[in-house]
Amino acid sequence: MKIRHVVLKFGRAISSSWPPAWGGSYGRGDSFAMGEQGVLKAVEREGHDLVLTITFDGRDHSGLLRWTAPPTVEALQKALEARIGQEIGTIGDLDV
Numbered sequence: 001m002k003i004r005h006v007v008l009k010f011g012r013a014i015s016s017s018w019p020p021a022w023g024g025s026y027g028r029g030d031s032f033a034m035g036e037q038g039v040l041k042a043v044e045r046e047g048h049d050l051v052l053t054i055t056f057d058g059r060d061h062s063g064l065l066r067w068t069a070p071p072t073v074e075a076l077q078k079a080l081e082a083r084i085g086q087e088i089g090t091i092g093d094l095d096v
Contacts, residue, residue: 001070001071001095001096002092002093002094002095002096003018003076003079003080003091003092003093003094003095003096004016004018004019004092004093005018006018006065006067006071006076006096007067007068008066008067008068009068017065017066017067018065018092019035019036019063019088019092020052020063020064020065021063021064022034022037022038022054022056022061022062022063023061023062023063024059024060024061024062030057030059031056031057031059033054033056033057033061036087036088036089036092037054037056037088037089038054038055038056038061038087038088039054039055039056039085039086039087039088040052040053040054040080040083040084040085040086040087040088040091041053041054041055041060041084041085042084043077043080043081043084045073045077046064048066048073049064049065049066049073050064050065050073050076050077050080051063051064051065052064052065052080054088071096075096076096079094079096
């Protein structure tokens, strides 16, 4: 399964999980990271979810990756940690 195909299920509803919605503190004139923009900087586990940090336009942004297994949290965390320093757009094509 490609990372971009991980989903979160709510009963019969299914929502795409990749890429996460990026957030952070912003000021006037700042650029917002959207979609598959940015370079992966860090991956942290938070329960059954992963918090991803990216760098975009010289600033850090973070997003919560929440999905319904498969893949396992451990497998996805390991795959993402191995890709730190790579563009988010290319990471979505990885098989887990």
